[in-house]
Every structure is written in C-alpha cells, then in structure tokens.
Amino acid sequence: MKINPQHVVSLTYDLYVDQDGAEVLQESATEEQPLTFLYGAGQMLPRFEENLSALSTGDTYDFRLKAEDAYGEYDEEAVATLPLEMFKETETPEIGSILPLQDNNGNHFQGQVVSVAEDSVIVDLNHPMAGQELHFKGNILNVRPATPEELSHGHAHGADGHHAH
Numbered sequence: 001m002k003i004n005p006q007h008v009v010s011l012t013y014d015l016y017v018d019q020d021g022a023e024v025l026q027e028s029a030t031e032e033q034p035l036t037f038l039y040g041a042g043q044m045l046p047r048f049e050e051n052l053s054a055l056s057t058g059d060t061y062d063f064r065l066k067a068e069d070a071y072g073e074y075d076e077e078a079v080a081t082l083p084l085e086m087f088k089e090t091e092t093p094e095i096g097s098i099l100p101l102q103d104n105n106g107n108h109f110q111g112q113v114v115s116v117a118e119d120s121v122i123v124d125l126n127h128p129m130a131g132q133e134l135h136f137k138g139n140i141l142n143v144r145p146a147t148p149e150e151l152s153h154g155h156a157h158g159a160d161g162h163h164a165h
C-alpha cells in the first residue's frame with residue numbers, strides 16, 4: 001500500500017550523523033521494534049515525511065536532511081543560565097545530563113547541562129542534533145489506513161492499530 005495522509009506507517013531506520021568526518025550511527029528502529037506513526041499528523045520532521053511520500057510497503061529508502069530541514073542550525077544564543085537554587089530540592093545536575101524544562105507559557109523542552117558553577121547551571125537548549133545533516137536509511141514495513149480512533153487521537157496505536165497492553 002502507498003503512503004498517504006491518514007495512514008499509519010511502520011518502518012525501520014538507521015540514522016547517521018557526521019562526526020569528525022565519519023558517519024556514526026545515532027539511533028535505529030528495527031523490524032522487531034519499528035517506528036510506527038500517523039503520516040501527516042505533524043509528529044515527524046516535515047521533510048522526513050516528504051521523502052517518504054512516494055513510497056509503499058516493502059520499499060527501501062536512503063536520504064539526507066540538511067540541518068535547516070531537520071532540527072535547525074545550532075543557535076549560540078540558545079544557552080540559558082539557571083540559578084543553582086532551582087535545584088535545592090534535588091541533586092545538582094551533572095554536566096551532560098538532560099533536564100526537562102518548562103517556560104512561562106507552559107511549553108516543555110529539554111536542555112543539556114554544559115557547566116555547573118558556584119551559583120548557576122548553564123544549559124544548552126539546542127536540540128542535540130541541531131546543526132547536523134541527518135542521513136536516514138531503512139525500509140517501509142507496513143502501510144495501512146488509520147482507524148477512526150487513531151484519527152481522533154491524532155497518533156498511531158501501534159503497527160496493528162491496537163495499543164500495547
């Protein structure tokens with residue numbers, strides 16, 4: 001079946017990024033644990049979906065997304081200094097750890113701790129893959145029409161249309 005909006009797609013992928021001149025595998029989805037999503041529901045990177053638009057069950061794919069079409073360019077300004085008192089109820093975060101954060105408007109996002117000083121924690125708010133070209137390879141395992149429940153919920157309920165219990 002061909003991929004169309006309001007269809008559920010299950011696929012495998014290997015995601016590579018360039019590190020020091022070599023392509024390094026960042027993450028994968030396997031046949032045993034595929035990525036399953038409702039196509040056209042805005043859950044995936046728009047250009048990722050665009051590259052899959054002409055494919056059908058059984059097809060393989062291999063494409064690259066430039067940084068601006070993936071997670072954006074690295075923004076030097078997207079670094080925040082948080083007062084250390086924010087962490088008095090918990091342990092002081094370690095460098096490299098990912099913090100779940102929320103802005104004044106209730107938007108959730110993550111920041112990676114880049115340094116801890118005497119009275120502050122410096123957090124990089126860029127996506128971990130910002131500024132990187134992404135290279136996806138994989139194959140389309142299954143394409144099926146979404147169920148009415150999936151359409152009303154706005155997401156896939158698994159490869160077969162049912163929530164895992």
